[in-house]
Amino acid sequence: MVLLYAAIALLAIWGFRFRKPADPSAALSIEQSTMAKGLFVLLVFASHVSQYLDLPAGVLSWSYEFIRSNLGQLIVVPFLFFSGYGIRSSLMRKGDEYLRSMPKKRLLRTYVHTAVILLVFLAVQLFLGNRFPFRRILLGFVLLDSFGNSTWYLFAILYLYAITWLSFRLARTQKQAILLCFLFSVAYYIGLYLWKERYWYDTVFVYFLGLVLPDLQKGIDKCTGRTSGWVIGCVGLTAAVLILTKLPFPHGIAGIAGNLRAVCFMLLILIFLSRFQFGNFVLDWLGKHVFLCYMLQRLPMILLEHFDVSRTCIPLFVIGSAAGTVLLVLLIDPVIKCIDRFVVRA
Secondary structure: OHHHHHHHHHHHHOOOEEOOOOOHHHHHOHHHHHHHHHHHHHHHHHHHHHHHOOOOOOHHHHHHHHHHHHHHHHHHHHHHHHHHHHHHHHHHHHOHHHHHHHHHHHHHHHHHHHHHHHHHHHHHHHHOOOOOOHHHHHHHHOOOOOOOOOOHHHHHHHHHHHHHHHHHHHOOOHHHHHHHHHHHHHHHHHHHHHHOOHHHOOOOHHHHHHHHHHHHHHHHHHHHOOHHHHHHHHHHHHHHHHHHHHOOOOHHHHHHHHHHHHHHHHHHHHHHHOOEEOOOHHHHHHHHOHHHHHHHOHHHHHHHHHOOHHHHOHHHHHHHHHHHHHHHHHHHHHHHHHHHHHOOOO
């Protein structure tokens, strides 16, 4: 299974180029952010697929698990960051026009897309003979329970979209709005800390980093534009990520440490991309369809597990899950676009 990570690494370096001189702003371009998300959705796939497998003991399985466990929740960090950065950039460029469109184009659009996929998951589960009480179905559609689909990220991102819109509507200045977003994020952290598992809240402040990055960007660009600053930044942030990963934090502090680690990791990605750039059509396609790839990938895994493929042939399970995800994206993407025309643009 560690070969799966090797294949992802080979795909990442296909078309990979050194950028000279450093260009910190290029790391935030639509092209590079799209490819970064494409790479990380592959890492999400590599993490999710292991949950359906009983891997044999051995060096390869241990290596795979070592990489997977140490990456942990870091695999969703770029999704949160680029969502926050994209919204703040749009607010700075378009102002009130974009703010007025957020309930429909961000909140409603994201939830409608999610609900369509939830219906597909529910239909497949019913087809396989699984039944759910009404309460669980209701909780599933508010993203507090699951039909085998991923839930926490969509719950978190919808909340973050909502508080961003509310904060910028209530505040008189952008600084006040950013402060309100931070306070609402703290409220989310506390509420989910008391209610849910740690993975529900230990990366959410990366979204806030995306919101405030335009205010910090000049300072970051000044530091990373020099070779010495770039090297110091990479070494320092890498050390911070490793320390925050390995130290045994108490339960009450582990979530805070997780958010600090996630912020350091995202800054490390940005510094890295100021000198290097991705460049292949596979990552580009995955990044442009990242939502569907993320949401649909568990569906072929559920089906293949039901027919015991996960037990009888692990390579076939992994390849079939990947191919099934791509096929589902190609089938459902036109449906989603059609729904957008009637619901979101209405």
